[in-house]
Amino acid sequence: MNDTINDLHSKIENLKNEISFKNGLISILSHDSRSMFGNFLWLTAALEQETITKEDFFKMLPQVKSDAQKNLQTVQDSTAWLKTQYGDFKIKxxxxxxxxxxxxxxxxxxxxxxxxxxxxxxxxxxxxxxxxxxxxxxxxxxxxxxxxxxxxxxxxxxxxxxxxxxxxxxxxxxxxxxxxxxxxxxxxxxxxxxxxxxxxxxxxxxxxxxxxxxxxxxxxxxxxxxxxxxxxxxxxxxxxxxxx
CATH class of the missing domain: 3.30.565.10 (Histidine kinase-like ATPase, C-terminal domain)
Structure with missing residues (x-):
């Protein structure tokens, strides 16, 4: 009886951890995407409206590139994890x-x-x-x-x-x-x-x-x-x- 209860508690804890992981993953993806695309749209709009100079625009591009690289890495890592959760993935x-x-x-x-x-x-x-x-x-x-x-x-x-x-x-x-x-x-x-x-x-x-x-x-x-x-x-x- 105790073994059954312990096993049930273990499964519940694993499920909680899994849900927490998925929620955190979604939060990271949504936050990073909004941040990166928001900054990029603001930057291009500012250039179009001439509220910043071309010189300042190009000075900010390295940061935009860094944000894009970070976001791409997040997407790639998330994709790797998703492949283990859906479809016919099996440990080989x-x-x-x-x-x-x-x-x-x-x-x-x-x-x-x-x-x-x-x-x-x-x-x-x-x-x-x-x-x-x-x-x-x-x-x-x-x-x-x-x-x-x-x-x-x-x-x-x-x-x-x-x-x-x-x-x-x-x-x-x-x-x-x-x-x-x-x-x-x-x-x-x-x-x-x-x-x-x-x-x-x-x-x-x-x-x-x-x-x-x-x-x-x-x-x-x-x-x-x-x-x-x-x-x-x-x-x-x-x-x-x-x-x-």
């Missing part, structure tokens, strides 16, 4: 070499790493394998590394550390960047946390980590974030070990 586990995931990320982020003079290094078990959905794990690691690059200072190192245990594989992305205070860390998965600016002026709405947590749950894993202001952040993924 496959044997994946972790070193291969590292090499994929290293190649994808070569330009961004070079631009900031950052090094991306592998530590730990080079022979580790995981059995999970490639699309989901690549999305998750991409978003985590993206944040590590965004909040790292030029010349710093970022590590992908891999530990193989009896029942799980732990993948950790560690940076020595700006990090965050404990009060912000406590709200990292809610819609109350502030938007942080990267060390090169990059911005985001904090949506990616919320989707990352959802995807990790789909992969039957868990996530842990340890961070300190001005000392950096470690994001660890705990994934079931591949069946032999």
């Amino acid at each position: 586990p496959e044997k994946i070499a972790v070193i291969g995931l590292f090499q994929h990320l290293e190649e994808k982020y070569a330009g961004g790493l070079k631009e900031k003079n950052l090094s991306f290094r592998f530590q730990g078990d080079t022979s580790a394998f995981i059995e999970t959905d490639r699309i989901l794990i690549e999305f998750v690691l991409d978003k985590i590394l993206n944040n590590a690059v965004k909040y790292s200072m030029p010349g710093q190192d970022i590590y992908l550390n891999v530990i193989t245990e009896e029942a799980q594989v732990i993948l950790s992305v560690t940076d020595s960047g700006t990090g965050m205070d404990e009060k912000f860390l406590a709200n990292i998965y809610t819609y109350d946390n502030p938007v942080f600016q990267g060390t090169a002026g990059e911005t985001g709405v904090g949506l990616s980590l919320k989707i990352v947590k959802n995807f990790i749950s789909l992969m039957q894993g868990s996530i842990e974030i340890i961070s300190s202001a001005d000392k950096g952040t470690t994001v660890s993924l705990f994934l079931p070990k591949m069946n032999e």
Whole structure:
């Protein structure tokens, strides 16, 4: 009887979290879209009515571009999540070499790493394998590394550390960047946390980590974030070990 009640409470809590996530997602999309298009319409109208000069117009274009890029990223992340919620999407586990995931990320982020003079290094078990959905794990690691690059200072190192245990594989992305205070860390998965600016002026709405947590749950894993202001952040993924 108690097990049935506990199971029911668990399902209710999961449903509440799912509804909260969806409501937050809709709120972000609507707010960002209104803000971006509103600013763009105001700017073009001001130019047409000659209430601003062409010089001022062009000075404001970089901000419009930044807002558009942020909005596009939100839409892309939201689309990735929606694909897991509707239609015939199913987890497709496959044997994946972790070193291969590292090499994929290293190649994808070569330009961004070079631009900031950052090094991306592998530590730990080079022979580790995981059995999970490639699309989901690549999305998750991409978003985590993206944040590590965004909040790292030029010349710093970022590590992908891999530990193989009896029942799980732990993948950790560690940076020595700006990090965050404990009060912000406590709200990292809610819609109350502030938007942080990267060390090169990059911005985001904090949506990616919320989707990352959802995807990790789909992969039957868990996530842990340890961070300190001005000392950096470690994001660890705990994934079931591949069946032999």
